[in-house]
Amino acid sequence: MLTLRRLEVEGFGPFADRQTLDFPSSTGVTVIYGENMRGKTTLLNAIRYAFFGTALGRGARTRRLHTISNRDRAAAGIYGFEVSLTFVYEGDEYELSRTCEPKVDSPSRDTDYSQRALLRRGNAVLGPHEREKALELIFPNEVSRFFLFDGELLQEYEELLINESEAGHRISEAIERILGVPILKRARAHLKHLSEDADKQAAREALKYKDTEVLGSALQQATDQREAHQEEIQRLQEVLADLMAQRSELELYLQANEKLSALLQERDNAKDRVARIEVEDKRHRADLQRAMADAWRALVRERVRDARLRAHESVREQVEVLETRFRRIAIEAGHCPICDQDVPNDVRDRLSGTIPGEDNDGSGAEDVSHVMSRASALDHFRDSDNASEVRGIWKAINGLALERVTLQEKIADLTAALSDADPLRLRESNATFGEIVEKISVVKRGLEGERARVDELDQNIQRLKRKLEEASKAGLREGQRQARILREATDVLSRAVETYKADLRTRVESTASELFLAMTTEERDYAGLSINEAYGLTIRHQDGRAEEARSAGAEHVVALALMGALQRNAPLRGPIVMDSPFGRLDERHTENVVKALPKLADQVILLVYEAEVGRTLMRELLGSSLLREYELERQSARRTIVREVR
């Protein structure tokens, strides 16, 4: 059992001067009130920093040490901070202090700091190795999520209901860790190993006797093969664990940078589009230049058409004048100058009738030649009107220009929004994530194959051992008996692990149901919670059916019920430190949760702002379970002091 006694902080976040919070030793709730920006989350982080040397920001991102230093002190050139935590574990009092000091005058990066940790048990200061071992035993980081949490972390428990969810798998493992399942699993593995050693020993013994030599040899071969495959399984498991850890780390990074990643993707898309616009623009401009080379024709087209009409009219007129002139010669001379023949009188009379009254005898042949060549010149003009084509191309170019300007503005905005991001790392992480997922799949397939092979060999080994027992001499029987006992013990422990897990699940389900019904406002309609293999909890209605859709508030209450149930059923028990956990809860749920706080753990430290629950109401709801109240009082935007209220 771990109980916090005192927390001291200095230079940590808004706590510029040394501030101390004493936590009463009796069972109950300590409440710390603070408005936004006063340092509630910082206090949660101070406890986390004391135990693990890290602090978390939004999205479970690890905060940079440099950003933790009090800004008021930093402005005066004082950097670094110190956190000291006094706690009791299994009757012993410990004092854990962690200091972060600058190595340079004006630090700007985490590497500019050095950290020091000190753990005192009673009057003895533990060495570094002993200190880490003790801390791992007292408060393992993997289970810290069940003791130190905020609303954001509570949301993650929904993952437990999703099959194949990596986050859910991680949480399930942490739950088993806090419930003590790994100890049993390790014991089972150890017995299995001893049983396999006994098999090998039995094979070696059998080789000594002629009657059993062949069987012994087969058994030895089979056990050797099994060992080789088990070693391969071991290797693949290590590879898989390493890959899973890499994936988890990347997943956390990508989740924490999800928004930045989306912005980066958006900027990349915008840049790609701009690049495509450049290509399209170039193509359109080439088309425009080609079209404009011919555009002069469109400009003169109408003038040419009019001039052409006039020229042809002139040709017709001038030809008529010429014809009249030749007729007149034929009439007057009685001889045709064209065909060089005489014209009879009757024809001359008839031609006289075709001569118009007014005759312009002027320039005849010369004018005809002139206008005909003019008409011919105009006829040779290649008529073309590509105005609509030019208009279309220009419209497209303008459209692209507009789109480019819009995109460039967007890129500038996105670049500003991404100023804190590391695009290269984000891109690489995305690519690496995909590669790791693929590798995990390959390794898992490999593991399945290896396990199937080990199962086959196991069956073969059992068959050989049965034959060996039948053929055995008295000297061999003792070794075989030992091997059988170990094998049976392994089987017993395997069943015990499953039974223990099932029992744990039943107990967690029962406690969680009890806590849930105490906290929900729908206690008449709901029968309780049902637990799945991964410790995910589903709300069960009185009619026996599961509530498929549940609100964010209900989700929160279920998560809190799980926290309390784990606390009450785990061998490792400690304080619950909750930061503003009421954000998604309505008034009645909030009241119910406050009332249930003493049931969640022996020691509860609640960080809350008064708009969530006022002091009067808090006192009324908690009664004698409310042990102490602190408030975080503003001195300035960068300075907060802790004041004991009651």
Place this chain on the structure above:
Amino acid sequence: MERDRESIGLTAESQTLLSDIEARGWFQEGADIARFCLAYAVRAGVSDGSTTGTETRWAAGNFDKTGEIRALLAGLYPECETPVRLMEYLVNVGLRMVGERLLDVAVGPADLME
């Protein structure tokens, strides 16, 4: 009879205008701009005339490789006996006219054709 020119030149002002239009990237080369401006002037009904103070830019044969412009001008300006001089005149006048239109930044190549 007046002797025709063998090349087409631009005045200093026309040269500046041509460079400005060239910079817009609407035309592949200066000769395309000049032909366009010539046609612009023809469409506007500019009469025969001549330009002084020009500096040679294009040989007439290169400017009108197919003889199409020469034929066009012969058809539209039948009295003209010096087509190259007329081409030069129309190019310079056309450049001035187009340059004036382009003072309005909203005017694009398609607008010039309307």
